[in-house]
Amino acid sequence: MxxxxxxxxxxxxxxxxxxxxxxxxxxxxxxxxxxxxxxxxxxxxxxxxxxxxxxxxxxxxxxxxxxxxxxxxxxxxxxxxxxxxxxxxxxxxxxxxxxxxxxxxxxxxxxxxxxxxxxxAGIGALDILSSAAVGGLDSVTVTVRKDPSAWKGTIAETLVDLDALEQPHVVFDGPVREGARLYPQNVNISAAAAIAGLGLDRTRVVIVADPTIDTHIVELEAAGAFGRFTFREDVAISEENRKTGKLxxxxxxxxxxxxxxxxxxxx
Structure with a gap:
């Protein structure tokens, strides 16, 4: 073939x-x-x-x-x-x-x-990140913000009353390997960034339930021999599945x- x-x-x-x-x-x-x-x-x-x-x-x-x-x-x-x-x-x-x-x-x-x-898929700047990894990276952080409804049916429900949230609440802050395992439907993008860059154990993911937004916001920050960059996307939510964005x-x-x-x- x-x-x-x-x-x-x-x-x-x-x-x-x-x-x-x-x-x-x-x-x-x-x-x-x-x-x-x-x-x-x-x-x-x-x-x-x-x-x-x-x-x-x-x-x-x-x-x-x-x-x-x-x-x-x-x-x-x-x-x-x-x-x-x-x-x-x-x-x-x-x-x-x-x-x-x-x-x-x-x-x-x-x-x-x-x-x-x-x-x-749902995250941009992987081309820059994987290019920067060639020269060596010092740090990579992915921050994922979604409205509380996106975290229904996840472990976040045991950590905070999602329906009562009035301010952004961090439900996870740690290595991507653990964050992507705990939130399998929501933060696959963090695993893609980790594999493109520093790896699953050295890449940090911050996961936020944010009642002040009605979109999905993803921020990617990286620093290394190339210098540093910050990428941010603010995407519309899929009508079929609120855990994912249209992008x-x-x-x-x-x-x-x-x-x-x-x-x-x-x-």
Whole structure:
């Protein structure tokens, strides 16, 4: 099978794992030179391109598979994607706080001549951060601010009364490895920044429940041999899932588009 990067004749064959706020947007984008072949979903459903049966999904040939379904989907299906000869785009980067899983997927990708791709998804400036890491980094801090409703169903509910908050409240301040593990649906972006830069144990994440905002605010600060930079994004919340921003789906469309394009910007 020819890898997407070599621009095989015809469209690249794309698979999706997950069909929520991100997966639906990728399908709706109708990306040039990319054919959506099949979508693996969790709940029993077999209609059109959708199936809940992994064996049925993996019976197809893919050039790339994009995961948009959470940490468990990375653990359950990542290796099989790579073993079957497809590149694996993982949006749930926080799953790689499990070092054994990360190393296993890298080994399988290497053995099969495929790539484990960590898209920028909901955070910008990873290009600057990964470039700065070449010269050496001294510190990296990611601050994630979301309104209290975004933290419902998380450990934050045991730490503070989210409904009664009137002022911003820090629910976590520590290494990304622990923060991304505790908040698997909310701070995958911090894991992406950590892997791009100083690593999961040396990158700090500050997680804030903030009743004064109705957007998601992410700040990335880094210092090192290159100097220092501060990046801030203030993004609209997805209507389908208040734990994620609209930008995540847009960024995933961009990442898939680049797989299929002869022009790649900000690689």
């Amino acid at each position: 020819t890898a997407p990067g070599s621009l095989r004749p015809g469209p690249i064959r794309l698979g999706l794992i997950g069909y929520g706020a991100i997966g639906r947007h990728i399908e709706a984008a109708r990306i040039d030179n990319a054919e959506l072949v099949s979508v693996l979903v969790k709940r029993p459903r077999d209609e059109g391109l959708l199936t809940h049966e992994p064996d049925r999904f993996f019976a197809h040939e893919f050039d790339a598979v994009a995961e948009c379904a959470g940490h468990e989907a990375v653990r359950r299906h990542g290796e099989r994607v790579l073993e079957n000869g497809a590149d694996f785009l993982a949006t749930s980067v926080g799953a790689f706080t499990d070092t054994a899983l990360f190393e296993r997927l890298l080994a399988v990708a290497r053995a099969n001549g495929k790539r484990l791709i960590l898209p920028s 995540v789906a847009m960024a995933m469309v961009k990442s898939v588009r680049q797989l299929a394009s002869t022009l790649v910007v900000a690689a």
